[in-house]
Amino acid sequence: MVIRRGGSLQGRIASSEITPREAFLNRRSFVAGAAALGVGALAMRQVPGLIHPDAVHAQQKLDTIASKYTVPDAQTPFSKATTYNNYYEFGTDKSDPAKNAHTLRPRPWTVQVAGLVKKPQTIDIDTMMKYRPLESRVYRHRCVEAWSMVIPWDGYPLSEFISAMQPLASAKFVQFLSASDNINMPNKPGGFDWPYSEGLRLDEAMNPLCLLTFGCYGELLPNQNGAPVRVVSPWKYGFKNAKAIVKIVFTDKQPRTLWNEIAPNEYGFYSNVNPTVDHPRWSQAHERRIDSSAFPRTIPTLPFNGYADQVAGMYAGMDLKKNF
Amino acid sequence: MPTRWIPWIKVLVHGACLIPLLKLIEQYRSGELGLMADPVNWITHQTGYWTLFLLLTSLAVTPVRRLHPKLGNLIRFRRMLGLYAFFYATLHLATYVFLFSGYDLPTVAAGVRAGHGGVVVEQWRVVWPTILDDLKKRRFIQVGILAWTLLLVLAVTSPTAVLRWMGGKAWRRVHTLVYAAATAGCIHYWWLVKKGVRAPFPMTLVLAALLLARVAWSARKRWRNRGANG
16 A cells, blocks of 8 residues: 655655656756757747757657557647647747747746645646656547647646645546746737636546646657646547646636636537537537648547547536537 | 730739739648648638738729829729639638538549549538538638629629620629628638637728728718719
């Protein structure tokens, strides 16, 4: 039996887990890599096509282990997954985040854990990332706008983190709040109640598929993909997966979620991928699968994005047309 | 501008109007389109954008030529601008039908090459229910189709022979539909973007300014006529 001391991640670090010197040096080379990335990003802005993004990222490879949750679908190329993003804090066009997100600084970074937990605390991002081994999981990613990607994410189950936080019995939901900095996000549009807020029912957050994500394609998350930490729940539309998380709150009531506030008839709290419930502006029966082909093929959308076996049980007895 | 320049300027205008299409073809040929995450979205947006751009340009001809007698010749370019707007609107509609709806062009191309022409109709049968559903349910599609249909009417009635046959007065009355088409186009744009996106704003502002210019012009004319009669 494992006896967990307190609610702190720090408390669980055994002497065997203390960072060896080589790893520390690797971290320094990562810092050099990050600096190179910054310079590279500038160069790319001026001379498109001069630097291949992969070359700059090469030094940041994460140590990951394989996962049984990987799907066999052909992966979306890194270049497409990192240049086509919905991240309104950095602009409303899908090409904006790749251009503007360089202003975000993913280190140093802390995540505040608050609300109905045994011991509210603030955790350093690297402590959080090193708490469990990172798994590489290739997930289908379905946007509510009827396009989809297949992305290898790197992270560990959110359930492991939540268990360590020891939520109280009264906690029924978990809310994720994203960074919202007026200085570093000059393209943030008005008319939204920032910060970006998303949430899950606690049992959804505890589902083994729900991934606390720090990287993708074996590297630290690029800023436009949600650095330094985001949630990925692959059976839900993409906007449910909060990026750049700064605060996690355990609540007894359903938390506010940004797109639901903006247009409740278009975006429900659950937002499970469902081909039978249309968005007012487009059918959800099909999706354009963005892969390496020049013209994305349109393929049928699967209930729960193909993850029904793992998640459908959580919604037994619920009217999913009403609770869309 | 001297009348003898007009044929040369027409060549230039043809060239300018074809630039957006040539750019798309070049992006396809060079593989740039294939590197884009969502080329279908890009093509849809480009053809839609240039439809509205050219439509507004054709609407700007009349107010601009009223500014100075020497600009009177600009009327010689209005029809071709309008026809190019219809051309891009048709490309936009074709993009929706053959790329956006799920019509599987690669499969059709492979089928036709292998001698199975029936695949063209087969694919159409697959996507038709989706298109019908869109037409029934989605107002941005409805108003978009309306705009295209109006432009079709204008394009069909655009030849000089049709103008003569209809008579100037009736023809002009039919062609005031261009205002409805441009307005429907702008509404289509607003209804399809997500909340918080203000991309349609500049186009809408230009349309409003052009419509206001016309209202102001006719008000001035009426006021002057009254002055002359009284």
